[in-house]
Amino acid sequence: MLTSQDLEFFAVVAAAPSLAGAARALDVTPPAVTQRLKSLEQRLGVRLIDRSSRRLHLTPEGTALAARSAAILEEMKVLAASLAARRGEIAGPLRVVAPLGFGRAHVAPVMARMRQDHPAVELDLILSEDPAGRIRSDGWDVLVQVGPLADSALALRHLAPNRRILCAAPSYLAARGIPRSPGELDRHACGVIREDRADVTLWGFTHLGGETVTIRMRPDFASNDGEVIKTWAVAGLGIVQRSEWDVADDISAGRLVEIMPDWRLPDADVVALLGPRAGRTARLERFVDMLHRSLTPVPWRRNGR
Structure with a gap:
């Protein structure tokens, strides 16, 4: 018969790279993990771990137990939370x-x-x-x-x-000038954040008067980290579009300047x-x-x- 402690034990073992790693996660000695695992296998009548290699590999039975253990433990957590909610906790x-x-x-x-x-x-x-x-x-x-x-x-x-805001450092704008419309951006250095699902080089703008413009730009610098892109913009590398929450303090402090305020990017x-x-x-x-x-x-x- 399996207990919830058995399921919790094997869930830790299954997630560990080795039995020694499982022992560290459980804060016990490796022999204690080995002994408990053997006891669990004897009670179930199946081998759960393939011991033919130095790394921990689950047998098909071990894989099945690990999957069911995770599901059952999650259901137990949900049930406990539901009962606690009934008590107002x-x-x-x-x-x-x-x-x-x-x-x-x-x-x-x-x-x-x-x-x-x-x-x-x-x-x-x-x-x-x-x-x-x-x-x-x-x-x-x-x-x-x-x-x-x-x-x-x-x-x-x-x-x-x-809002999404188009901005650049004062040093960059002093050296390269300030664009007034989307059509002028192709003469400027621009940076983008690389995202797997997004077409980050297609920038769409809506003028306060209602006109819409979409441009395809060629980035001069890019990263998958938004903080890196903002740091490069503050350093004067070029123009970026960033979330208002991220650059509001930089704009207030003068480290960045909002440009083309009459042309709005889609809100975020x-x-x-x-x-x-x-x-x-x-x-x-x-x-x-x-x-x-x-x-x-x-x-x-x-x-x-």
Whole structure:
């Protein structure tokens, strides 16, 4: 007969690179792991680990047990959280996916406060340059996105407005001049953030008078890291488009200058999605409410921008 402790033990073993690694994760000695694993195999009547190599390899039976163990343990967590919610307690796993920079600056602090207010909540934050690329996985409860989403079937909550801003350093503009319209950008150095799903060299603008223009530009510098692109722009390499939340302080401090203010890029509002398996539990509702309150009033518009 299997117990929940058996499932938790084998889940750790299955995720480890070796039995020694499993011992470190479990904070026990390697012989203790070996002995417990042998006992589990004897009770089940099957071999779970292939011991023919130095690295840990699961047998087909071990692979099946690892998959079912993960599913059962997850269901147990969900059940425990559901029962806690009935008692009015906020508890259980909180798995959040968020953009790298925005997640560090605005999501992680809210998660810390959530844990402080509700110590039974288990935090798991994944930071990514492309959070939306994880939409079709089920390993998250809340996904925070800056910008439009192709998949709108999931429950969505608007958190804060956020413009995209075209900007450059004063030193660059002093040396190369200030473009007044999209058609002048081909005479300037421009940088982009490389994203797997986005056509980052196609820039679309809408004039305050209603005219729309789309240009295909050739980037002079690029990176998959938005912070790198902003640092290069501040250093005077050229023109970039960045989220308002990211560059508002740089513009206020004079490190960057907004250009072509009469031509607007598409907005990139901040939204939160609830995962397909998450539902509207008290835990997730509380977190999204806390996140929304932390962005109200909008922190990057404190100076009336």
